[in-house]
Amino acid sequence: MMGKNGKSPASKRGFLLLGLLTLTWGLGWPIMKVALGEMPPWNFRSLCLMGGGLIILGLAKGKGESLKIPRRELTALLVVAAVNVTGWNLFSAYGILLLEAGRAAILAYTMPLWASLLGRVLLGERFTPGRICGLGLGLLGLALLMGPQTTALGKAPVGSLLMLGAAFSWALGTVLIKRRSWSIPTTVFAGWQLLLGGLPVLLGTLLLEPPFWKLEISLKAYMAVAYVVIVGVVLGYWGWLKVVEIFPVAVASLGTLVVPAIGVISGGLLLGEPLGWRELGALGLVSLGLAGVVASPMKPEKGAAQRDA
Numbered sequence: 001m002m003g004k005n006g007k008s009p010a011s012k013r014g015f016l017l018l019g020l021l022t023l024t025w026g027l028g029w030p031i032m033k034v035a036l037g038e039m040p041p042w043n044f045r046s047l048c049l050m051g052g053g054l055i056i057l058g059l060a061k062g063k064g065e066s067l068k069i070p071r072r073e074l075t076a077l078l079v080v081a082a083v084n085v086t087g088w089n090l091f092s093a094y095g096i097l098l099l100e101a102g103r104a105a106i107l108a109y110t111m112p113l114w115a116s117l118l119g120r121v122l123l124g125e126r127f128t129p130g131r132i133c134g135l136g137l138g139l140l141g142l143a144l145l146m147g148p149q150t151t152a153l154g155k156a157p158v159g160s161l162l163m164l165g166a167a168f169s170w171a172l173g174t175v176l177i178k179r180r181s182w183s184i185p186t187t188v189f190a191g192w193q194l195l196l197g198g199l200p201v202l203l204g205t206l207l208l209e210p211p212f213w214k215l216e217i218s219l220k221a222y223m224a225v226a227y228v229v230i231v232g233v234v235l236g237y238w239g240w241l242k243v244v245e246i247f248p249v250a251v252a253s254l255g256t257l258v259v260p261a262i263g264v265i266s267g268g269l270l271l272g273e274p275l276g277w278r279e280l281g282a283l284g285l286v287s288l289g290l291a292g293v294v295a296s297p298m299k300p301e302k303g304a305a306q307r308d309a
Helices: 009-036 042-064 073-097 099-108 111-123 130-157 157-179 186-208 219-245 251-271 279-293
Strands: none
Touching: 009 042, 009 099, 009 130, 009 219, 009 251, 042 186, 042 219, 073 099, 073 157, 073 186, 099 157, 099 219, 099 251, 111 157, 111 251, 130 251, 130 279, 157 251, 186 219, 219 251, 251 279
16 A cells, blocks of 8 residues: 555655664764774674674574575575675675775765666666666765765775675675565574675684684673674664565665765764764765655565565
8 A cells, every 4th residue: 555655654664664774874883993993803793793693593583483494595595695794794804904994884885886786787677867866966975975085095996996896795685685585584584694694704703813702802892792783783684684675776775875974973973083064964965865765656666575574
């Protein structure tokens, strides 16, 4: 059933969930910085992925859902986990070592551009005027946020390429999820993706860094890790899959453009990092682009992956 504004109840729930995700992910950037100030990056990523995956599967088991993966879907799940989780984390782990965190984050959130292009090629999604305008304003906002630092990207081309690889990997994984129907419930699907995709990251941790229980970490850092795992990973990853079910990939991915702007602004408020007209202007441009998409008539996509909550 469609509402008076041309949107179904599912679309309204999807936009509310997308708004919650962008807020929690944006706040997560400065909180993640607190954790990474005391914890090596591979340990941090392993805790987030493996811990988040186990928690999600525990919740699924508590709901009485079967954790079994149908054999016909195992290969596809492994591919999605490798691209969406392993690829994103490996590319970004090395890319962020070669770039400042802010620049790395902005390159990572070029994902909607790649998702829109891949959605057109692999899913046949249309480039509507609202989506084109929203994407353009969003990318313009990211460019404003980057500002004079743009020239610095050329001084670290490998890091820039790695972060673009992370963005492309996330986009491709999202499109592959959308491309087929899954019988696995969303909660189980999310948990197994994190665990399977996190195994290579865990292997990298064991090879490159000491185990986390040998690290001296403050309570503040542990609380930051807990926020990222519970809110950023458990809620965030499950919520992202639900959003991708409801909307076209291009629309779902556009919401993520707000995350870097919220991250920079929350970093200024929580950590005292620089905050000025450039950051506020970027948030305004991205929000304006999203407003145009939200105001357009919207239907949930037919053929979206239908899974139980």
